[in-house]
Amino acid sequence: MSTELPKAYNAADVEDKIYKLWEESGFFDPDKLPGDRKDIFSVALPPPNATGTLHLGHALEYSLQDAVVRYHRMRGEKTLWIPGTDHAAIATNTKVEKILIKEEGRNRHDIGREAFVKKVEDFVADSRGTMQKQIRQMGASLDWSREAFTMDAERNLAVRTAFKRMYDAGLIYRGYRVINWDPKGQTSVSDDEVQHRPEKGVLYTFRYSKDFPVEIATTRPETKVGDSAVAVHPDDKRYQKYIGKEYGVEFAGTRLKVKIVADPGVDPEFGTGAVGVTPMHSMTDWEIADRQNIPAEDRHQVINEYARMTEIAGPLVAGKKTKEARDIIVQWLKENDLLSKEEPTELNISVAERSGGVIEPLPKLQWFITVNKEFTIPRSSIKGIEGGSETTLKDVMRAAVQNGQIRIMPDRFEKIYFHWINNLRDWNISRQLWYGHRIPVWYRGKEIYCGIDAPKDSGWEQDPDTLDTWFSSALWTFSTLGWPDENSPDLQMYHPTTFMNPGYEILFFWVARMILMSGFLLGEIPFKTVYLHGILRDAQGRKFSKSLDNGVDPIDVIKQYGTDALRMSVVVGIGPGNDGNFDLNKVKAYKHFGNKLWNIARFVLMSVPEDSSGIMNSQLTPGDERSLAELGTVLASMTSHMDQYRFYLAAEEIYHYVWHTFADKIVEESKARLASEDPAAKASAQRMLLEILSTCLKLLHPFMPFITEELYSKLPISGKTMLLIEKWPV
C-alpha cells in the first residue's frame, strides 16, 4: 500500500480540511443528499445565546446532537439540523449595559434607546460570528443554508403573527397586577426567572396601633405601611368577632384603613394566625384583596421601581431604601410599645436569575398569556385535543406529553413537567427592556390596536415594552421552517421535528413553552423526543464558576486534544438527565484512542494491497467468519442503542470493541497469517481486516467524525462515498 500515514494522528492537520469538505459537499442540506430518502429526521439546534462564546455545555449538547444527526443521515433518512442563535434579550441587554458602564461610564438611559439598541446589535453580530465558527470547530453537521436568528426579519414576522393570533383568540391580555419587578434590571420578569435564596430573617409580631384588636406577624415591616386588610382563617375562633370590621389606624406616620377579613388561604397555626394584607406588594395579598373586594383606592403602592419607599408610605420612610425603612419602622414600633416579639427565622428571598437583583413585587400594567382560559382550538393533531373543541393552553401542554406523543427522556422529568403545569400561572411576557421584539400593539388615546404591522393612520404610539425572549424561542421549531407561511415546503416536510436536546434547566422556560406555542398555532407537537441533558461540572464534580476559576474553554481543549477526543469525553458514560464531570484526563484517554484507531488503520493499510478488488472476493476462513459475525452482534447492539438514543452506551461499546477486540485480539491474531506463505489464509485475513476496519469507521463516525472521515478516505475499497453519507451497515 502506497498511502503513507504519519505515525501519529494529528487532529489539527485534518479537522479544518475535513469540515470544509463536508460543507462544500452540500450534504448538510437534506435537499442535496443523494438517494431516495423517505424518512425524515429533523432537529432544531437549541440556539445558543448571542452573549459571547461557547462553553463546555455547548460542546456536550452539540456532540450529542451531531451524533444522532449523523447516525440518521447514514441510515438514509432525509436529515435536517438547523442552526441559529438566540438574541437572549435580557442576558444580552445586561451584558452590553455592563460593558457600556465599564468602558464609557454610562448606562443605557444615558445614551438612549436607539443608540443602545445599535450597540447591542453590533455586539450580537460579533458574537454570532464567533459562535458560528466555534460550532463548526465542534464538527456539527448543521445546514448553514437555513441558519436563523431569533431577532431577524423572518423570526420577527413569526413573533408578531403569533402575538396577533393569540391576542385575537383572547389568550394574550393586558392586565394591571402585581408582577415580579427586578429593581436592578429595571424590568419585570416571569415567575420562572425568579430564583429563591435562603436567608436569615426576623419575624416581627406587633399591632398597628394601641387600639387595633389583633396582632400580626411579618418579616417585612416596611411593607406594612401599605396594608389594606388583615386576613384570618374563616374558622379561627379567636378572631370571629372582628371579621368584617374596619379600623382606621395611625401607623408609622401613615393613616391606614384596615378591614379584617376571613380568607381560607391563611394558616391559623403560623404566627398569630392573622396576616397583614399588602395588595400592592405581594401576589398572594393581591389575590386576597381581589377575593375580598378591596377597592383600588384602598390599595397603596409604598415601594417604587428603585426599591425605595414612595410618598404614600408616609414622611417617616418616604424616599428611603426598603431596608432602611424596615429599621425605621421597627424602631417606631419599639418606641410605641407595639412590638411584642422578634424571632429569628429562615426565609426565602426572591432573586432575578439574570441580574441577581432582589425581586420587589409591584403592581404594573403588563402583557400576559393566560393558561387557564378556555378557547376554541382551530385544529389539532394532538391526541386528546379535538380540533374545534374548547380547551386551555394548560390542557394542550398536558395532553401532548400525557398521551405519549412527546416523549421526555429520562421519564422522571415528565412528572416534573406535569407538576409545573398544574401550578402554572399566567405568563408575564412584557419586559421593560429595549433590545428584543417590540410588542405589536399601538395606542392612541383610549384606543388600542394589535396588528402584525403598525396602523396606517397617524397618531398611534407603539407599546414601549419588548417581549420575553422565550416568546420568540418558543416558536423556534417552526419559525425556522418558514412559518407563518403555512405552505412553506420546509414546514410541511420537517415539522414536527424529530428530536430536541436541551438541558434540563430549560424544561419550563423553553420546552414547555414550545409545546404551548406549537399546540396553539399549529395544533401540533413541536418535537417527538426530548432528550434532556445535564450540566457539565469540573473533574471534582463542582460547578464551573468564575469564583472558582475552574472554567474550561472548549476551543482550548480542541486545540490540545482534537475535537473527536473532546466529543467522546462528553458523550461516553453520561446518561440522559444526569450531570457529568468534565475531566481532561478523560479527553486525553480518547485522544489516545484516536491514535490507536489511526494506527490500526495504518497497520491494515500496510497489510492489504493497493487494489483490494481481489481480496474482497476471497474465501473467508471459519475463524474470520466468526470475527465478522461477532462484529455483527456489536453492530446490532449499537444500532439498537442509537435508535433508543442511548449514545452513552453506543459510544462506549464501539470504543471497547475497537480497542480490546479488534486491535488486541483480531489484529494480533492476523499477524501470523499476513506473514504466511499460504495465499488463501493471507487473503482471508486481509479481507476480514479491511471489512472490520471499514465497519468500525462507520460505527464510530457519529462520535468521532473527523478522524473516521480522514481514515475512510484512505481505504482501498471501491464504490465508497464520503463517510458522512455512507450507509450505516446492517
Add this chain to the structure above:
RNA sequence: GGGCGGUUAGCUCAGUUGGUAGAGCGUCUCAUUGACGUUGAGAAGGUCAUAGGUUCGAAUCCUAUACCGCCCACCA
C-alpha cells in the same frame, strides 16, 4: 412544606427489560528494535449506603432509615 435524583473499585462514573459486578484514570508486576510507548500481557482492589421484604435468584423490584444534591412552593 411538597417532589425528584444520588449513595457501586483509591478518584470520577457506567450498568438498557432482575441471572454469580464494569469503564476511564490511578497503583503494582512483567514485556517490548514489533501498526501504535498516545503500547501490550497480567495483578491487586468492591459484603453495589444501612435494615427489612418479594423471588429459585436483587446493584437492579418493594418498604423504611441515614447522608449528599437538585427542583418546585402565595407560612405572611
